Amino acid sequence: MVIARHGKPDLFITMTCNPRWPEIIDNLGPHQKWENRPDLVCRVFHAKLLELMDDLTQKQIFGVVKNYHYVIEFQKRGLPHAHIVLTMQTDDKVLDVETVDAIVQAYIPDKNTQRILYGLVRDFHVHAPCGQLNMFAKCMMNGQCKKFYPKPYRTHTSLHMGGNKRPEYKRPDDSRTIYVDANRCRVTNRRIVPYNAYLLSKYQCHINIEVVGSLYTMKYLHKYIQKGSDSITLRIGDGNNDGNTRAHSQPTTELQKTPIETLVIDEIKNYQDYRYVSAMEAMWRILEFRMHDRSHSVLVLPVHLPGDRTIMFDELEEANNIEARLQSRSKLEAYFELNSHDVVARTYLYHEIPQHYTWNYKECKWQSRRQVSKQIGCMIDVSPLPGQMELFFFRLLLSRIKGATTYDDLKKIDDDGTTTDTFEEACRRKNYIRRTDEFERAMREAVLKQHPRKMRKLFALYCCITIDEGFTEYNAIWHQFCEYMIDDFVNLKRLSYQRAEEKAFKEINEILKRNRSNLSMAALGIRSIHDNNRSDAAFNRVPDIDNNINCDRHYDYGVDL
Template sequence: MRRRYMDAMSLVQRQQHLRTEVYKGLIDTVIGGETSASNIGKRIILPASFIGGSRDMRRRYMDAMSLVQRYGKPDIFLTMTCNPSWLEIKKHLADEDEIQNRPDLVSRVFRVKIEQLKDDLFKKNLFGEVAAYTYVIKFQKRGLSHAHFLIILKQRSKMFSPEAYDRIVSAELPDPKESPYLHSLVLKHMVHGPCGVLNPNCPCMRQNRKCRNNYPKDFSAYTKHGRNSYPIYKRRNDGKSVVIRNHTLDNRWIVPYNPYFLAKFDCHINVEICSGIEAVKYIYKYIYKGHDKVMYQISSQQTENIIDEIRNFQSARWICAPEAMWRIFAFDLTNIHPSVMTMHLHLQNH
């Protein structure tokens, strides 16, 4: 059964039933420098039952890490981004309609694509038999929906060699004569940048004037294990190149992809092999970090200095139209399999 979404008013009405005092004990409050007894225990909280809140995301992160404890590290990290130019979207637009004015249509089509992807991954077992998985639907500020999948394969389906990685992931330009359709999709969806010296104003260059995704990659004659969580994929210096935004790019700029899924879904669909365990915690925290937010300050003073997490949460969130429609349709924002049962514990002095 889908969890019901609660609005801010119902959360406010339930505050008197929540044990808010346990979030800040009396001793901790005094140590923190609070001198007014009237302020102790006054806290309006956003409970874990609110989908997408900080407590909800932390709880889901802990559930996902329990899968790692039971089944081992994830094997595949897959990201799928909505393509507003899908034919299923365009053919349902009226002559005067524009894609950005139909978030309901975009959300419905993207959910259908997600269900098709889940069917290929978890029923048809295209990557192998799946022991556990979790995925999160997220929304960018520019309005494009995307999904992050973390998949743990069963022991007999796990990949231990670079040759096994090459059967699933490619990071090279396909031959335009042998696979013209796949070649066109790689140019359309799977080329990074350009950034660096070719384009210092690229959005990925905002931090330390370096590409946050470390592009361009180095040439590699074969796939090998890397020092971080991802392997070093085969990117041969075979002379293949393309012209993107007036710059000549080669295999070093190709985002890893699966040829079958790219050809089937016609969208940006990044497939990575999790070859190591060093960044497992980072990967799970990355997909459960929450939604995009904006930074601004409300000048009005709150009465009696009461900490109101509901007001803070609503004031900081960036809600785009596709996310609003996704929630109205009550589509799943996250899922985990198998289910995790939380054991409630009462700690001393809490």
């Protein structure tokens, strides 16, 4: 939601704790190591993190920050690190090569004129030798480095705005090298991890800074920083039979003189999934430090039909309290009431109200804000499934019409007050669901925030909805967004593009048949990209999402499933 309102992020920063910070080393007892003092490590890192956030948001070393979001994670060996996402104001957004070069460096500094920075880059920003130099490095996967090191030399920075690539930073072939003692080898600019000279010199730890090059990359970042906690799988056994039991059955023929031994395997007993909590993470939580923080909060706005509210209550709660809750107004009903007496409120859409009004939980009403808003409204998702189609169309009207004071106001189709019987009819009469670009806009919004599996489901359900409206551009929509809908098959399951597309075809066909038995991808005229004699390289053509979406405007045409 923040991205839909404020645009794509500009910077992604990762700060990792340095166990050799003087604040840690100077306070260790005799014969102690940093792993013996998780309380000390957590306190020092927390203080450094707050100082870094102050530099970024208050001192504005890179410009005015429009919003930020960070999460804390812990390495397997225990050290904490923070992932920070920054979105800059319009005047300070990172859009050109000169700005990128001023913020990010990916080359070895001069050893004679920048001796301190040279040593810090050597200690914290050299990617360990991999590939032909070390095929057993941790970053290796299928014979290649997951981080794509060593990078090629570049005389200047190149931005791939709108493409499915990260910016390629300046890495000149200037013959500068750094000798890494741990690996006993020299490295060039091809193995330098991007850094910022000021932050690296001040905090003296690993601070990787990356420029977010495209909206496609942004979706990956937000999934990455919110991937959840670590877990481990334990195998449980008694040491004798490895947790399995052996059952004996009687022989069925005279030839079988001894009982048949059958091995009974109980996978649930043998393997259990547990959450992994290191000593550092445990201490971090004991000290009650934040695991994440953000500049803006999101207020979920209910969407319901008249007399169809959802009320949550405890079965042991008193009946009077439940009755009082039933009599109170929902946020939606209070929105209608607000529009009836507040002229200014009528200029905002329902999901824009939290930016200008606060919700009074005690009195169940909207009140004008007195301070700058850092809250964003988000209507609950409604799927176009059988049984809730009317609610789906009601939400569509609510996202487009301002100033409604009653449910019937959303059904008005003429200035003279003519209303329809249903919300679906109102959408059709207003031409909200007959536009040929509606399908494409819904898919473009899903590209920004949805998992490929949900995009496939959205594609299938939109086919079911639009088939009765004479829509015929299914094949063009499929080819435009196919790469995003098969991304999980290609990158997670390591399938070829052709095999991934086949699996996507099969899954979407199943969804189509569940909703409308006579529909299929073939019946809609959708052809595989490979059927058109196009190679896997055709998937490298990425739709120019950045240039076709105005992120400062909240598009609510699609639906999240």
